[in-house]
Amino acid sequence: MVKAHRHFMMPWSLQTAHSPPVFVGGHGCYLHDESGKRYFDFSSGWMCSNLGHQNEAINAAISRQLEKLCYAPPYLTTDIRAQFAQRLCNLVDLEGPTRVHFTTGGGDANDDACRIARQVTGRTKTLAAYRSFHGDTTGSAALTGGQRRWGAEPVVPPGVVRFFAPMPYRSPFHTEDPQEEVERALDHLQRIISHEGATSIASIIIEPVLGSDGLVVYPDGYLEGLAAIARSHGILVIHDEVMVGFGRTGEMFATQRLKLDPDMITFAKGVTGAYVPLGGVLISEHVASFYDERPFSAGHTYSGHPLAMAAGMGALDAFEKGQHFSSAYHIETWLRAGLEAIQSRHPIVGDLRGIGAFFAIELVKDRNTKESFAPLQGPIPPAMRIFQEELLAHGLWLYSKHNLLIFAPPLISTKFEISESLAAFESVLQEHEMNLLTSKP
Numbered sequence: 001m002v003k004a005h006r007h008f009m010m011p012w013s014l015q016t017a018h019s020p021p022v023f024v025g026g027h028g029c030y031l032h033d034e035s036g037k038r039y040f041d042f043s044s045g046w047m048c049s050n051l052g053h054q055n056e057a058i059n060a061a062i063s064r065q066l067e068k069l070c071y072a073p074p075y076l077t078t079d080i081r082a083q084f085a086q087r088l089c090n091l092v093d094l095e096g097p098t099r100v101h102f103t104t105g106g107g108d109a110n111d112d113a114c115r116i117a118r119q120v121t122g123r124t125k126t127l128a129a130y131r132s133f134h135g136d137t138t139g140s141a142a143l144t145g146g147q148r149r150w151g152a153e154p155v156v157p158p159g160v161v162r163f164f165a166p167m168p169y170r171s172p173f174h175t176e177d178p179q180e181e182v183e184r185a186l187d188h189l190q191r192i193i194s195h196e197g198a199t200s201i202a203s204i205i206i207e208p209v210l211g212s213d214g215l216v217v218y219p220d221g222y223l224e225g226l227a228a229i230a231r232s233h234g235i236l237v238i239h240d241e242v243m244v245g246f247g248r249t250g251e252m253f254a255t256q257r258l259k260l261d262p263d264m265i266t267f268a269k270g271v272t273g274a275y276v277p278l279g280g281v282l283i284s285e286h287v288a289s290f291y292d293e294r295p296f297s298a299g300h301t302y303s304g305h306p307l308a309m310a311a312g313m314g315a316l317d318a319f320e321k322g323q324h325f326s327s328a329y330h331i332e333t334w335l336r337a338g339l340e341a342i343q344s345r346h347p348i349v350g351d352l353r354g355i356g357a358f359f360a361i362e363l364v365k366d367r368n369t370k371e372s373f374a375p376l377q378g379p380i381p382p383a384m385r386i387f388q389e390e391l392l393a394h395g396l397w398l399y400s401k402h403n404l405l406i407f408a409p410p411l412i413s414t415k416f417e418i419s420e421s422l423a424a425f426e427s428v429l430q431e432h433e434m435n436l437l438t439s440k441p
Contacts, residue, residue, distance in 0.1 A: 051270075052412045080306050094283075109268055128205050241266060
C-alpha cells in the first residue's frame with residue numbers, strides 16, 4: 001500500500017521525503033493506521049477536522065442525502081441548499097441580512113470575494129498582507145503573501161498590492177510596544193493606500209487571526225483601525241476565515257469573537273468538519289443587493305453540491321448539540337496553561353501565541369536574539385524533519401511549518417486528551433532539543 005502511494009503527489013513537500021504510516025480510519029480525536037496504532041489529531045488535520053472523525057450527525061446527514069439526490073447543477077434550486085443557506089446566514093449578522101455564495105474550497109472563496117468586490121466597487125486593486133495564505137488557485141496564490149505564492153509566479157493576476165500587518169514577536173515596524181505597533185502599522189497602511197490611489201482599491205483581504213503563515217493574534221485596535229481606514233475610502237473589507245471559522249476561536253467566526261463587522265467573510269475547512277469539500281462567501285446585504293438588478297458573475301459546477309450541503313447541515317447539528325462553537329474557550333485555558341509550562345522548561349520555545357483552540361509555538365536557537373534555526377524562506381533542517389517524524393512515531397499528528405508548530409485540536413477534545421498529548425509532545429521535544437538547537441539547514 002505504501003508503494004502504491006508513490007503515484008500521489010504530496011502537497012508542499014519534497015516527494016522523496018515521505019515514508020508515512022498508512023491511515024485507514026479514525027474516531028473522535030484520533031486517526032489510526034493499518035497496524036491499529038492511534039494518533040492524536042493535534043492540529044485537526046490541516047485545521048479543519050473541527051468535530052473530529054466519524055461524527056455520527058455528519059455521517060447520518062450525508063447518508064440521508066445519498067438516498068435522495070447526489071447532484072444538481074447550481075442553477076437549479078434544491079431543498080437542501082436552500083435549507084443550509086438559510087440556516088447558515090441566520091447564524092451570522094453582517095450589518096443585517098446576509099447572503100451566501102458557495103464554492104468548493106477556500107481558495108475559490110477568496111478568489112470570488114475579491115471578484116465580487118471589484119464588480120461592486122468598479123475598482124481594480126486588492127490589498128493583501130505579506131504574512132498570509134489565501135489559497136493555491138492562481139487568483140488566491142496572487143493574494144497569498146507568504147512563500148507558497150512563489151511557485152505560482154509570475155503568472156498571477158495584476159492588481160494585488162501588499163502591505164505589512166503587525167507581528168509583535170517579529171515586528172516589521174521595529175517596536176516591542178503593542179500600541180506603537182498598531183499605530184505604525186495603520187500609518188503604513190494609510191501610506192500604501194495613498195500611493196496606490198484609494199479610488200483604485202476595491203478591497204482589503206485579511207485573516208482576522210493569521211493562520212499558517214505565523215499564527216498571529218493582532219494587537220487590540222489593529223483590525224478596527226484597518227476597517228475604519230477602509231470604510232473612509234469606500235474600500236470593502238474581506239475576512240478570510242477559512243482556517244479560523246466554525247468554532248476555532250470560541251465563536252462561530254473569529255469576526256464575532258473580536259466584535260468586528262467586515263463586508264464579506266470567506267469560509268471552508270470546518271464548515272462540514274472537513275467531511276466533504278465546501279467553501280463559500282458570506283456577503284453582507286449592502287454588497288449582495290448590487291446583484292439584484294445585475295447578473296451575479298461567479299459560479300462553480302459544484303457550488304451548493306447536495307452532499308456538501310447535507311454535510312454542512314449535519315455539522316451545524318453537531319456544533320449546536322455539543323455546544324462546540326464555544327468549546328474553544330475551555331480548550332484555550334488548557335492549551336495556554338500546558339504550553340506556558342512547556343515554554344518555562346524549554347528555552348528553545350521562543351514564543352507562544354494563540355486564541356481559542358488555535359495556538360502555536362515558535363522554536364528558536366536563542367530567545368534573546370530570536371534567531372530561528374528554520375527561517376521562513378529557507379530549507380527545513382534535517383533535524384526538524386526528524387523531530388516531525390518522531391512526533392508521529394509517538395502517536396501525535398502536529399502541523400508544522402519551518403519553526404512554527406500549530407496546536408489546533410478538535411473541538412471535541414477533553415482536558416485529559418490535551419494534557420496527555422502535551423506530555424507526549426514535551427517528551428519528544430526534550431529528546432530532540434539539543435539536535436534542533438545545533439542543527440544546520
